[in-house]
Amino acid sequence: MDWITEILNVTWNFIVLFLNENIPLVVGSVKAVIIAVAIMSVVPALVWLERRLMGRFQVRLGPNRVGPFGLGQPMADTVKLLFKESIIQSSADKFLFHLAPAVVVITAIAAFAVIPFGEPFEVFGQTIEMWGANVNSGILFVFAISGMGIYGMVLAGLSSNNKYSLMGGLRSSAQMISYELTLGLSALSIILLTGSLSLVDMVRAQETYPFILVQPLAFLLFFIAGIAETNRAPFDLPEAEQELVAGFHTEYTGMKFAMFFMGEYINMVTMSALVTLLFLGGWNAYGLPVWPIVSFAVKVFFLLCVFIWLRSTFPRIRYDRLMTFGWKILLPLCLLNLMVTSTVKVIWFP
Amino acid sequence: MLEIATVFDFTHDAVIFVVGVTAVLASLGVILCSSPIYSALYLIGHMICLALLFLLYNAEFLAVVQIIVYAGAVMILFLFIIALLGGKKEIQENSLHRSMAFAFVFTLLGELYLSATVGPTKQVQGEIPAEMFGSAKAIGLELFSKHIVAFELASCLLLVAAVGVICLAKFSFAPLRRRVR
Numbered sequence: 460m461d462w463i464t465e466i467l468n469v470t471w472n473f474i475v476l477f478l479n480e481n482i483p484l485v486v487g488s489v490k491a492v493i494i495a496v497a498i499m500s501v502v503p504a505l506v507w508l509e510r511r512l513m514g515r516f517q518v519r520l521g522p523n524r525v526g527p528f529g530l531g532q533p534m535a536d537t538v539k540l541l542f543k544e545s546i547i548q549s550s551a552d553k554f555l556f557h558l559a560p561a562v563v564v565i566t567a568i569a570a571f572a573v574i575p576f577g578e579p580f581e582v583f584g585q586t587i588e589m590w591g592a593n594v595n596s597g598i599l600f601v602f603a604i605s606g607m608g609i610y611g612m613v614l615a616g617l618s619s620n621n622k623y624s625l626m627g628g629l630r631s632s633a634q635m636i637s638y639e640l641t642l643g644l645s646a647l648s649i650i651l652l653t654g655s656l657s658l659v660d661m662v663r664a665q666e667t668y669p670f671i672l673v674q675p676l677a678f679l680l681f682f683i684a685g686i687a688e689t690n691r692a693p694f695d696l697p698e699a700e701q702e703l704v705a706g707f708h709t710e711y712t713g714m715k716f717a718m719f720f721m722g723e724y725i726n727m728v729t730m731s732a733l734v735t736l737l738f739l740g741g742w743n744a745y746g747l748p749v750w751p752i753v754s755f756a757v758k759v760f761f762l763l764c765v766f767i768w769l770r771s772t773f774p775r776i777r778y779d780r781l782m783t784f785g786w787k788i789l790l791p792l793c794l795l796n797l798m799v800t801s802t803v804k805v806i807w808f809p
Numbered sequence: 810m811l812e813i814a815t816v817f818d819f820t821h822d823a824v825i826f827v828v829g830v831t832a833v834l835a836s837l838g839v840i841l842c843s844s845p846i847y848s849a850l851y852l853i854g855h856m857i858c859l860a861l862l863f864l865l866y867n868a869e870f871l872a873v874v875q876i877i878v879y880a881g882a883v884m885i886l887f888l889f890i891i892a893l894l895g896g897k898k899e900i901q902e903n904s905l906h907r908s909m910a911f912a913f914v915f916t917l918l919g920e921l922y923l924s925a926t927v928g929p930t931k932q933v934q935g936e937i938p939a940e941m942f943g944s945a946k947a948i949g950l951e952l953f954s955k956h957i958v959a960f961e962l963a964s965c966l967l968l969v970a971a972v973g974v975i976c977l978a979k980f981s982f983a984p985l986r987r988r989v990r
Contacts, residue, residue: 477820596870600873609881614888617846
């Protein structure tokens with residue numbers, strides 16, 4: 460039995476050496492797990508928050524039977540969704556049908572990897588940064604990954620073999636391509652102000668004042684385009700119940716159906732975090748004695764409430780008006796804002 | 810006992826190898842697949858692998874642009890058109906296409922063999938400092954100083970092409986009279 464212990468020893472040594480040499484890899488994996496778990500457990504809480512707030516906005520109570528303040532409701536819902544029968548109609552493309560919700564959730568979680576939420580600190584001689592990865596072009600990374608999320612909806616529409624689903628998928632891709640332009644161009648004015656594509660640099664540039672004070676128009680445009688990007692009301696055309704049954708997720712049941720909503724809520728958090736980082740000064744508290752991460756979380760929470768508030772306030776826009784609004788109003792305004800910003804920067808702050 | 814440096818290089822090389830092989834397999838899938846939707850999906854996978862390769866060689870900006878432009882914008886239009894035209898699975902009529910595809914693949918492989926044997930590849934010589942490598946700044950400086958004329962000409966060409974396509978594809982239709990609101 461000597462040779463077995465020998466092999467085990469060698470393997471163990473190799474693993475220890477590998478881990479020792481790849482500490483960034485280990486730290487990165489741990490951070491990835493923490494971020495993924497945290498962001499996924501935020502979703503039920505957010506659903507609860509939305510239902511409670513919507514109830515109050517519509518002068519009713521909202522869920523209040525299961526547990527205190529209805530806090531058990533999201534758990535009951537999750538259990539129900541997990542145990543529901545998963546139905547796939549025989550004419551669907553099975554592989555794509557299963558792939559689509561996974562794409563939505565994976566891209567939503569991956570986009571959160573580059574969102575920073577605090578200053579780095581030191582533990583055991585290792586500098587632990589409060590972000591998954593400090594990519595040099597962090598904001599472009601978020602746009603790229605959230606752009607990949609469109610595929611989930613288009614594939615769901617294509618594979619369901621249902622005309623309502625197809626219409627929903629096409630609508631979502633057209634809508635998201637149109638509003639991505641506005642999103643990118645309004646973020647470009649912030650990139651011009653900081654001279655960097657990294658989200659950490661953008662927050663550090665706002666130490667004295669948040670950029671919403673100098674770029675109010677860009678903030679407004681970015682927020683509107685952000686709501687459209689996350690397919691939230693009043694821009695939830697891809698799933699307009701009155702015209703398309705439920706859009707791209709008409710044929711989905713059980714947990715696969717819930718995964719689309721997971722993606723939507725995670726995207727909501729990501730978008731709120733992006734608005735906070737770009738315009739509201741990220742984790743800077745401006746003199747208030749709170750931890751950076753608390754300041755960041757409070758701002759994101761406030762924006763999430765605004766998202767829910769908008770949903771219960773505005774009716775859905777008609778599809779052609781949505782497109783006209785995007786291309787004929789938001790885009791020219793963005794270009795104008797960009798032109799003014801760059802002119803001011805070149806002439807007064809060279 | 811293994812050297813420390815080799816272990817790290819091993820991880821890096823292994824990742825590069827896996828991503829490269831996936832890219833080649835995905836590109837094979839594009840031409841060998843009979844359903845247009847799956848072909849488009851393989852192409853998306855291939856482009857993501859290319860972006861990962863850029864990322865592994867420290868060209869972050871190029872990687873992100875590769876995903877935004879090709880995997881994001883161009884391929885979504887491909888899927889759009891497949892969805893509108895109805896992506897039916899093609900029936901294999903004869904083996905001519907298949908043999909052509911194989912011939913194409915083997916030509917590519919032969920070319921790969923040739924380029925591998927002709928001589929070792931030379932390292933790219935450039936004046937970009939190491940800390941700026943792969944950043945948007947380096948690419949911008951290069952693009953808007955040395956290659957500004959070519960860049961502007963290319964953008965003019967694209968604009969002409971876009972206008973030309975709209976002119977060619979234009980069909981006469983009477984716009985619906987707007988209802989008085």
